[in-house]
Amino acid sequence: MKSLQKIDIAARDLSEEVHDANFIGAKMKSERRYAALERDYADPDKLRETAGLIKQHTLENLDTYLEKAEAALQRNGAKVHFAVDDERAKQVVLDIMNEHGCKSMVKSKSMLTEEIHLLDFLEKNGKEVVETDLGEFILQIDHDHPSHIVTPIVHKNRRGIAKSFEREGLGDYNDDPETITRRARKFLRQKYLDADVGLTGANFVSAESGRIALVTNEGNARFCMAANKVHIAIVGIEKLVPSDRELGVFLNLIGRSGTGQQLTVYNQFIGGPKSAGQPHGPEHMHVIFVDNRRSEVLASDCREILRCIRCGACLNVCPVYRQSGGHAYRSVYPGPVGAVLSPLLAGNRFPELADLPKASSLCGACNEVCPVNIPIPDLLLRLRDKAKREKAGDAMKGTPDLTMWAVLCSQPTMWKTALKMGHTMNYIPTEMIPHPSAMSWQSQRKLPKFEGGKFRKWFKNHKSN
Ligand code: SF4
Structure with missing residues (x-):
């Protein structure tokens, strides 16, 4: 065991x-993914190949595209930062908040902020941070972590969430999903208005235009960004695409692949902070490109x-x-x-x-x-x-030595004999199987009966027909 x-x-x-x-x-x-792609494209695999080639090309020329993106963002009025690791990335966010006198932040879903544990860091440094994606908000009040990239609370049910809301003073126990959503919405709307800074990730960044593409199903990212005087976008360096033209390929694929939607509900393209003539929007925009071992x-x-x-x-x-x-x-x-x-x-x-x-x-x-x-x-x-x-940790523990197996497979006579004798395996009691890894397999799974040897017979007859 x-x-x-x-x-x-x-x-x-x-x-x-x-x-x-x-x-x-x-x-x-x-199933929804499969249906959406098959319905909308004659050859979905061709599209996947194209998208893969675009990303691979961008990665192979990442230095050039990062410089292009930096220049374009600066032209648009944004300030660009580079963070070599998680510590630096967190410090840059804190420094920006301090520079603009910000005490509270609303943020949208970002796997990168989970990766660098940004929330804990900011809270330890006296800042208030509120997650505004509904799933992430529920994880935050429960001090829990996402279990899926797109649907972070797939491991929770509405009864547990209703109890969490009751505990946090968001209303009496009520596990009606619509009521839960309305209560979260009411609470979060005020937080958007009270916050000083909005933080988002970025699904894609166009190196040519410096445009950041953000996709959400709740529209919370645009509130985070638009309702505050400062917008911070924290981005892994691998999120670049060469130009706006390629965004079409990826926006068509991301919704269909993740949830089977033709398009994610809200798609934002952010070019920079608000310009002189615009009545609303952030006055300052900071983009932090994070390496962190990429x-x-x-x-x-x-x-x-x-x-x-x-x-x-x-x-x-x-x-x-x-x-x-x-x-x-x-x-x-x-x-x-x-x-x-x-x-x-x-x-x-x-x-x-x-x-x-x-x-x-x-x-x-x-x-x-x-x-x-x-x-x-x-x-x-x-x-x-x-x-x-590298004999890394216990990664290889329980992996049987396959030397005997390799000898058996490379000797046709031995292999044929083993197949003929294989049925005796069906009569060996589990506890007599000697290798510990085989024991653990047996304890977790029901193995099928050994029925080896039939293929050769079938193949011989098939050939002679
Ligand atoms: S999350 Fe999507 S894009 Fe990333 S490896 Fe999995 S299938 Fe590919």
Whole structure:
């Protein structure tokens, strides 16, 4: 039992209710994705390939595009900052708030702010921060973390949320979803008006125009930005696209891939702070480009993962994610994308997360749905190899030595004999299976009966017919 992987344990310990919510939600989003792409495009795979090529081209010329984006943003009146790591990124946000005398912030959903733990840092430094995405707001009042990139509270139910709202003084217990939403809306509207600064992420940044594209389903990002005198956009350096023209490709793919929507409900294109003639909008705009080990990933043999547009499609389709839920990945980025990205971004902490690439059956479904065509199974294999070479943590614990298996597979006579004898496996009691990893498999899964040998017979007959 000791050799059970951490992700296996998380899957086993998931309550039935959370498991079902996770499984059904993921399956539904996958089905909607498939329907939307098949309905709207003659060849969706061609579109995915094109999007992947655009992102790969941008990554391979990232230095040039970053300089272009900086120049364009400055032309538009924004101030551009670069942060090499999480500490620097947090300090830059704090410095901007202090420079403008800001005490309170409203923010929209951003995985990058989760990655660098911005909220805790600002609160420790005396600032008030309010999450305005409904899911993130619920996570904030519960001191919880997202379990999905797009639908962060898929692990929660309305009864639990109603209790949280009651506890926080947002009304008596009422688990009607509309009532919950209305109460959150009323509370948050006032926060938008009271705050001094609005912080958003960016889904894409056009290097040519300096335009930031933001997509949300709640419209909260535009309130964060427009209702305050200062707008901060915090952006991973991989979010660039060459020009506005390419935005069309990605905006068409991100909604369909994530939730099966033709287009996400709110799409904002922000060119800079408000101009002299505009009555409303932020007077100051700061854009912080954050590296935080992305340059190291770019220099590695797993650089394709930086194409990711955070649509969540690979999570929804993944048989491991569907069973284990997002928290099992012990990092900000769950699912197949997280199994690659989280260990890479962990730096010296790689051994702690080096088991994640093993949390995959390598079925390839993640690659098939990825809108930017990331070869996730290949990257998982490269990371498994890295873990093995570096003897990273307990990543290889429980992995059987495959030497005997390799000998068996490469000797046709031995292989044929093994197949003939294989049926005896059906009569060996589980407790007599010697290898500890095989024991852990048996304890978690019902293995099918051994029925080897039939294929060769069939093939022989098939050939002779
Ligand atoms: S890896 Fe691909 S499918 Fe997964 S979240 Fe990123 S873009 Fe979407």
